[in-house]
Amino acid sequence: MRFNTRAIHAGQPPDPSTGAIMTPIYQTSTYVQEAPGKHKGYDYSRTANPTRAALEANLAALEGAAFGLAFASGCGAANTILNLLQKGDHVVAGNDLYGGTYRLFTKVYAKFGLEFTFVDTTRPERIEEACRRETRLLWLESPSNPLLGVTDLAAAARIAHARDVRVCVDNTFATPFLQQPLALGADFVVHSTTKYLGGHSDVVGGAILLNDKEVADRLRFFQNAVGAVPGPQDCWLVLRGTKTLGVRMERHCQNGGRIAQWLAEHPRVARVNYPGLPSHPGHEVARRQMRGFGGMISFELKGTLEQSVRFVTATRLFALAESLGGVESLLEHPASMTHASIPREERLKTGLTDGLIRLSVGIEDVEDLVEDLERGFGAM
Numbered sequence: 423m424r425f426n427t428r429a430i431h432a433g434q435p436p437d438p439s440t441g442a443i444m445t446p447i448y449q450t451s452t453y454v455q456e457a458p459g460k461h462k463g464y465d466y467s468r469t470a471n472p473t474r475a476a477l478e479a480n481l482a483a484l485e486g487a488a489f490g491l492a493f494a495s496g497c498g499a500a501n502t503i504l505n506l507l508q509k510g511d512h513v514v515a516g517n518d519l520y521g522g523t524y525r526l527f528t529k530v531y532a533k534f535g536l537e538f539t540f541v542d543t544t545r546p547e548r549i550e551e552a553c554r555r556e557t558r559l560l561w562l563e564s565p566s567n568p569l570l571g572v573t574d575l576a577a578a579a580r581i582a583h584a585r586d587v588r589v590c591v592d593n594t595f596a597t598p599f600l601q602q603p604l605a606l607g608a609d610f611v612v613h614s615t616t617k618y619l620g621g622h623s624d625v626v627g628g629a630i631l632l633n634d635k636e637v638a639d640r641l642r643f644f645q646n647a648v649g650a651v652p653g654p655q656d657c658w659l660v661l662r663g664t665k666t667l668g669v670r671m672e673r674h675c676q677n678g679g680r681i682a683q684w685l686a687e688h689p690r691v692a693r694v695n696y697p698g699l700p701s702h703p704g705h706e707v708a709r710r711q712m713r714g715f716g717g718m719i720s721f722e723l724k725g726t727l728e729q730s731v732r733f734v735t736a737t738r739l740f741a742l743a744e745s746l747g748g749v750e751s752l753l754e755h756p757a758s759m760t761h762a763s764i765p766r767e768e769r770l771k772t773g774l775t776d777g778l779i780r781l782s783v784g785i786e787d788v789e790d791l792v793e794d795l796e797r798g799f800g801a802m
């Protein structure tokens with residue numbers, strides 16, 4: 423089955439007991455057993471739930487993975503990957519990461535004796551230099567958040583695997599419609615399903631997808647032991663979202679491309695970060711490993727911090743909000759919002775400046791979105 427067919431059907435045969443075409447929301451915490459230990463595969467909903475199982479099978483099919491695990495949030499999914507590591511292990515990670523991932527690494531796991539080195543993974547030689555004997559995991563985001571840096575995933579995986587280091591790719595920005603990291607050599611994919619997979623800004627969730635059965639069993643143990651599992655309503659909402667992922671992403675890519683081009687020619691814009699622009703340093707790699715360039719853009723205004731704030735509060739369609747990936751357009755100011763947990767000196771080193779604005783371009787009519795951004799420029 424091809425992508426859009428899998429999105430609609432994988433993991434979701436009609437309900438055997440009623441014929442319901444949509445997966446029921448199995449709103450139950452426990453399951454009746456015929457005799458102690460004798461049941462139909464479900465005994466308690468932290469361990470397993472049929473609506474969650476449908477979502478896990480669906481997401482695995484979309485990433486071309488053998489195994490899928492769903493979580494209560496993207497951070498819950500990332501946390502569970504780190505549960506695989508031991509005290510003294512070392513992790514190499516990109517230096518332009520989702521702020522919450524950076525916080526999980528530095529504020530939660532560092533104190534349990536894991537060590538982290540953050541490098542510019544868009545330059546593969548930096549990964550090589552950062553690896554040590556204790557390195558167990560390489561954590562990548564491509565395109566990265568919020569600077570839209572593109573890492574050559576196949577090249578990074580080759581470097582890591584030569585040192586017996588496992589590779590995890592946060593594929594939230596690209597989605598499996600645009601990029602499939604497991605096929606490029608990654609060992610794990612993590613998602614915040616809150617974003618494009620859910621697609622309607624009405625649910626928080628996460629997932630891990632992988633092919634290794636032994637590791638999948640260990641992750642399933644942690645999923646149950648730690649307990650950051652999504653409820654059946656939330657699983658159902660993500661399942662509803664993935665059905666339209668392909669058509670939504672096509673429109674996100676179209677609108678994103680148009681707006682990036684328009685911003686690049688705007689006199690009040692100093693720089694546009696969008697992998698679809700030929701001027702983007704990762705454009706060629708992105709063309710090779712992605713089928714489109716997505717709906718995420720960041721750009722730097724020419725002006726003061728106050729002018730940036732005026733810009734982000736003047737638009738009407740682009741709502742000022744954290745998060746991304748919904749059908750509606752959002753904008754935000756990373757330095758004071760999503761990436762406020764990263765120290766200013768660290769931010770500035772990577773190019774995350776005070777004037778940076780991030781757009782999550784929705785699927786509205788693009789002419790309306792351009793007019794709305796023009797309103798922002800007018801208010802500066």
Ligand SMILES: *Cc1c(COP(=O)(O)O)cnc(C)c1O
Nearest residue numbers: 495496497520567594614616627
């Ligand atoms: C939002 C996000 C996360 C965290 O996901 P939550 O669902 O908010 O916990 C991780 N990575 C990326 C790239 C994100 O955008």
